[in-house]
Amino acid sequence: MIHIQLFGSLSVQHAMPDGNINPLTLTTKVGDILAFLSLFRGRYFSRDELVSEIWEDNYGKEVSQGAFNTTLWRLRKKIEKKYYRAGELFRRDCRGFLCFRKEADVYLDIEEFKRKACQSTTNRVDKLTQTQVNSLCESVELYSADILGNFTAEWALREREKIRRVYFNVLRKLIEYYRFQKDYRSSIRYAQLILDNEPLREDVHRELMELYELSGQRAMALRQFEECRNLLRKELAIPPMRQTMQLYHQIAEHALHPEHKLKTESDELPIETFNVLEQLPPELTDQFPVDTVGPSTDSSPGKLINQARKHIALADERLRKTIKHFNK
Known part of the structure; x- marks a missing residue:
């Protein structure tokens, strides 16, 4: 064969x-x-x-x-x-x-990928069978790299993008499925695979922040925010979206008050505040960079609370500078 x-x-x-x-x-x-x-x-x-x-x-x-x-x-x-x-x-x-x-009688890897990937991506995650989940996982393993990576013809570029979309749909389905199953480690793994290919996907950065928080890795959630913020500033010269800032403040607040459940939608800060942040020029936001949270293994309550306080203090200082800037 x-x-x-x-x-x-x-x-x-x-x-x-x-x-x-x-x-x-x-x-x-x-x-x-x-x-x-x-x-x-x-x-x-x-x-x-x-x-x-x-x-x-x-x-x-x-x-x-x-x-x-x-x-x-x-x-x-x-x-x-x-x-x-x-x-x-x-x-x-x-x-x-x-x-x-x-x-x-030919084995074609892309046909095997499509067969495994497309049979269950439209199903709700609570309706997926283990066989369907296994097929989705196997399709991810088949996707070792973009198809025909050394081809530059228009037809190859078109088909490459189509297969990439199928791949990302599979990853999204697996993220949702494992989150539903509370297997956050697996969900995190598939979210990271999306960012490996599309690092500027802010929605996936938010997903990872939530997954880290849900799995008890609060420092990693804050670190993910820093990675997202730094990438957006470096590549696009823009700040994070309002939803991302909102989630960041929720996680930092949760570090101070662990008894408060993390919300998916929060009104702790006025929407106008985030609109101002989105309009802030890069040269102003750069005056108050948020320190990157290192991969410390110290996850004691005192350590996390101190980190959260530092992040909140820096964010508040940035907001005060923003208000002063727009009141000139």
Whole structure:
């Protein structure tokens, strides 16, 4: 059986009956055609469509019929004629359109990913079976890297983004499921995977702050806020959103008064206060940076209370400076 891997870079292998794996080396043009047909397996394409989508960006519009046929012949010789019967892997219809057959005995990692990822992402988390959860987890493991990472053609970029969205939907579902199950450690792990790919997702930073707080890791929750704030300031020159500041103050207040349950929506500070913060120029907010909470293992009540008091004092000083700035 032929194994085609699209996650990461294109890789083609022949899995022999004795379990040995034989890597297959393809030329760039042959690899381009195979990668494209693998992504759209089961669909028929005309020669003009294939040339336009696959070759035009890299090789220009002047690709002769002979050059195309030669590349296709090399693909069939390298894979189909060696390991399959004629027409078993690729088929032409009466119009001359080409298709990578769905029925062909081929393992394609992206098809396995879609099969495992898409069967249960629409279900409510309280309705997921353990089998469905296992499939979602397995799909995450299959996503080792973005598909065809070394391809720059428009078709590859489009499909890469589509698969990324599926991947993030799976991660979101697993975050929700494990939070519902109160398995905060697993929920945190999947939230971190989103930030590994999209570090500016402020909604995920908030999710992690809540998960750390719920799991008793208050210092980590405050540290997550610092990471979010520093990234936004460095990359976009903007402060955190009102909801993020709101959650940060709730967690800091909870450190002072642990008997108070953490709220998902809080009115402890007026909305106008956060609107002012959002309008504050970066040069003013930089005058009062909040110290990063280090990964200390000291989680004693006294240590956490002192940290919270320090954060609240610095935040209050920033607010006073903000009011003075807007009253000028």
